[in-house]
Amino acid sequence: MQKIILANERTLVSECGRLMGRLDLLISDIQDGKSVGWIVADLKTGNPPKVQLNEKVSRQLRFYRDLLKQNNPDHPPVHAEGWYSANQTIHRADGPPILDEALEAWEGMRPTEEPLQGTPSASACAFCEWKAWCPTWWAARRDGELAPGSRFRDEVVRLVRFDEESGATLFERTPPVGDDGELAGSDHRFGAILRDQALEQMRANASSDYDGPLFLGSARVDGKIMHLGDWSEVLPWSLMVGSAGQ
Numbered sequence: 306m307q308k309i310i311l312a313n314e315r316t317l318v319s320e321c322g323r324l325m326g327r328l329d330l331l332i333s334d335i336q337d338g339k340s341v342g343w344i345v346a347d348l349k350t351g352n353p354p355k356v357q358l359n360e361k362v363s364r365q366l367r368f369y370r371d372l373l374k375q376n377n378p379d380h381p382p383v384h385a386e387g388w389y390s391a392n393q394t395i396h397r398a399d400g401p402p403i404l405d406e407a408l409e410a411w412e413g414m415r416p417t418e419e420p421l422q423g424t425p426s427a428s429a430c431a432f433c434e435w436k437a438w439c440p441t442w443w444a445a446r447r448d449g450e451l452a453p454g455s456r457f458r459d460e461v462v463r464l465v466r467f468d469e470e471s472g473a474t475l476f477e478r479t480p481p482v483g484d485d486g487e488l489a490g491s492d493h494r495f496g497a498i499l500r501d502q503a504l505e506q507m508r509a510n511a512s513s514d515y516d517g518p519l520f521l522g523s524a525r526v527d528g529k530i531m532h533l534g535d536w537s538e539v540l541p542w543s544l545m546v547g548s549a550g551q
C-alpha cells in the first residue's frame with residue numbers, strides 16, 4: 306500500500322468558525338497505483354490501545370475527519386487513524402459524525418448572563434482562581450461551610466489606610482449580606498504588610514479610580530497581622546456578569 310502525504314499540521318476550522326482542530330497528517334490512500342481516499346492520521350505518543358481506541362481519542366479523530374469533510378465538500382472517502390509510535394500500531398476510528406455534538410458542547414461553554422450555581426467546598430475553593438469574581442465562597446465562609454484557614458486566608462475587605470512606601474495597610478473586613486455579593490461594613494479591622502506583587506497590585510489599585518471592596522487572596526496570618534507578597538493577590542472584588550453588585 307502506497308501512501309502520499311497531502312498536508313501536515315493543518316489547522317481546520319468549521320464553517321461557522323467556532324470549532325477548530327489541527328490534524329497532523331493528511332494522506333492519500335493509494336492502492337494498486339490509484340488513490341482510493343484520504344486518511345486523517347494523528348500521531349500519538351501515549352500508550353497504545355490494547356484492543357480499540359478509547360472513546361475520547363476516537364471522538365478527537367472523528368472530529369478532525371468531519372471538519373476535513375466539511376471543509377472539502379467534494380472529498381473522496383475519508384477515515385481517521387491514530388498512529389502510535391510506542392509500538393508502531395495503527396488504530397482506525399470509525400463511528401458516526403460528531404460535529405453536531407461538538408457544537409452542542411461549544412454552546413454549553415458559552416458564558417451565560419447568570420453565573421452557574423456555585424458549589425463551594427474546601428477542596429474546590431482552596432485554589433480556585435475565580436474567587437475574586439465569586440460571591441458564593443464568601444457567603445459559605447460566613448455560614449461556616451468553609452473554614453477560614455489558619456495559616457493562609459482569603460478575605461474581602463475595604464481599604465482604610467495604605468502607606469505606599471512601606472506597604473503598611475489597614476483593612477476593614479466586609480462580610481457578605483445575602484448570597485449575591487452585597488457587602489456590609491464591620492468593626493473588624495486588621496493590619497497587613499504588603500510586599501512585592503501584593504504591594505504592586507495595591508499601588509496600582511490606589512492610583513486607579515477604583516475605590517470599592519478588595520479581594521485578598523492567600524494572606525499569611527501572623528498573629529493579628531497579615532502578610533501579603535508574591536504568593537498573594539490583591540484584586541478588586543468584582544463579581545461576575547449578572548450578579549448583584551455589578
Ligand code: SF4
Nearest residue numbers: 423425429430433439
Ligand atoms: S470560589 Fe466560587 S467558583 Fe470557585 S470553587 Fe468556590 S464556589 Fe466555585
